Amino acid sequence: MSQQQLSGSRYIETADDLQGFCQQIAAAEYIAIDTEFIRDSTYYPKLCLIQIASPTTIACIDPIALPDLSALKPLFANPAQVKIFHAARQDLEILYADVGIMPVPMFDTQVAATLLGLGEQIGYGNLVKACLNINLTKQHARADWERRPLSKEQVDYAADDVRYLVQMYPRIIEDLDRHGRRDWLNSDFTALTDPALYQVELSQQWQRVSGNQKLRRKQLAVLQELCIWREQTAMDKDKPRKWILADNNLIAIATQMPASTGKLSNIRGLNSSIVDKQGSAIIAAVKKALDKPEEEWPTAKKRNQLSKNQEATIEALMAIAKLKASEHSISVGALINKTELEKLILGETNLSIQSGWRYSLVGESLVQFLENKVSLSYRNHELTIT
DSSP: OOGGGGOOOOOOEHHHHHHHHHTTTTSSEEEEOOOOOOOOSSSSSEEEEEEEEEOOEEEOOOOOOOOOOOGGHHHHTTTOOOOOOOOSSHHHHHHHHSSSOOOEEEEEHHHHHHHHTTOOOOOOOHHHHHHHHHOOOOTTTTTTTTSSSHHHHHHHHHHHHHHHHHHHHHHHHHHHHHHGGGGGGHHHHHHHTOOOGOHHHHHHHGGGGGTTTGGGGGHHHHHHHHHHHHHHHHHHTTHHHHSSSHHHHHHHHHOOOSSSSHHTTTSTTOOHHHHHHHHHHHHHHHHHHHSSSGGGSSOOOOOOOOOOHHHHHHHOOOHHHHHHHHHHOOOOOGTHHHHHHHHTTTOOOOOOGGHHHHHIIIIIHHHHTTTSSEEEEETEEEEOOO
């Protein structure tokens, strides 16, 4: 059996086949898209397979054999064709980087499932079971997708990721329409397809390093500069950032602020090979940070110290959120979390519950509670909002 015939799907590894397939599905109302990639030993994810299905056909596209994916651009740019994903964020990041255009408009079945009472971040297999009563195998979930040739079983497994996705979409849309919720997610999907979401902010990478809250501002300036150097080096070498320098080493260097490679080598736990290969660059980053004026030093975000009364208020707000979630058969975690409630009572703005469908479902009631326009009551053995 040739790869062209595998499990009713086409295996595409030539430009002509890709062009033909794209033309074949160009008029479809919607298509499902998934990817297989590896990121174990690189900074950038390596795209190994793209699976695309229309309601009538499936193809597995080999980007290793076919690095020029520009034939996909007209599909991705077609405003009349919905692109369906499940847990889209990583797929969108990779496809945008490799194809050069964001697939729009898009629809994420994982996000939509939260509005249908199916829980937060439901896995693809569980959603297929819930919608189609089909059990999917997981035996190739950790397969080496870079290795060629792919086995028939691998291609079958990959094709299933869009085979059932394209089948579930009309059912999910029907359920959303029945509840009057189809348009609720438009702002969520627009945010997911904003290229700015996937841009690396070099100056903010220090915030991702565990333990940064323990450093003084001057030390944070050093950490910030070290993280900029580490991120740029990881990009240039296409290696995982922690292969360049581990987080605990960053904290140790930022704490001690060494002025020479000799002092750098005295830092406990720092591998001598790092000092030999990267010592000069590290010391240069430290010096650059120390030369900055104090007004340019970053400030770590401290966890808000809430009063006992504010903590009690958060519990009341969470009770309202749970009541609203139950009323609409949506998990409360899809609506709100404790961190957002803290920000709300502290007066922060631009929260997810202050706009869109989340505001309609729960945000408005929370704001009204804080403004004494609604209250919690216990009547007939039930908690209610009055």
